[in-house]
Amino acid sequence: MRKIIIAGNWKMYKTQVEAKEFLQGLMNQVKDTPEEREVVLCTPFTALDFMSKSLHGSRIKLGAENVHWEDEGAYTGEISGPMLKEVGVSYVIVGHSERRQYFGETDETVNLRLQAAQRHGLIPILCVGETKQQRDSGETESQIFSQLAKDLVDVDQGNLVIAYEPIWAIGTGDTCEATEANRVIGLIRGKLTNPNVTIQYGGSVKPTNVDEIMAQPEIDGALVGGASLKPDSFARLINYQN
DSSP, X not given: OOOEEEEEEOTTOOOHXXXXXXXXXXXXXXXXXXXXXEEEEEEOGGGHHHHHHHHTTSSEEEEESOOBSOSSSOOTTOOBHHHHHHTTOOEXXXXXXXXXXXXXXXXXXXXXXXXXXXXXXXXXXXXXOOOHHHHHTTOHHHHHHHHHHHHTTTOOTTSOEEEEOOXXXXXXXXXXXXXXXXXXXXXXXXXXXXXXXXXXXXXXXXXXXXXXXXXXTTOOEEEEOGGGOSHHHHHHHHTOOO
């Protein structure tokens, strides 16, 4: 059985005060979430310590939004694996589309970050996906397969989550049909040496479409952000009906 993981990516939306309000609205709504569904909250670095203390003893796992490949002396604005481990982080997002698109993140540095995360006992959530231009040109498969081939060199696929993030469906109003997301995720799974890797869908998952998305046989969860990270909306996502 593949693990089901619903992860929220807060990006830079929440201060510590806002994080506290979010948790107060959420905690009572996860009590009846089926045990086989893992819930992860990936927060900005400034909220990690507060969230670690607030989530202690709960069923919600703490995640971070990036990790540097150096254990010491990481560049300004980066954070290392030992730092994340020290504050109780379990998961870390690597290769997010925004970092690839706007900060020039390469597959080579994504690979280094993946290896660093695993070296320190963190579970990386690797994001892969295509732009609208690549999709319109019929390059979806070749783009994603190229990312996987370069990103996963020397990476333990037994300690990995993948999120299919169609960049063209993030914050654009466009929506990837659930069956199309399922098709692409099936292709991704076919390129892996471990067929039991959890593969999430990461493009515009909402309370209105989560049931259909999670009914797809290849989709093992969601990586969500933005409007879906309000307590009621996120609770609806993790308590989807199947």
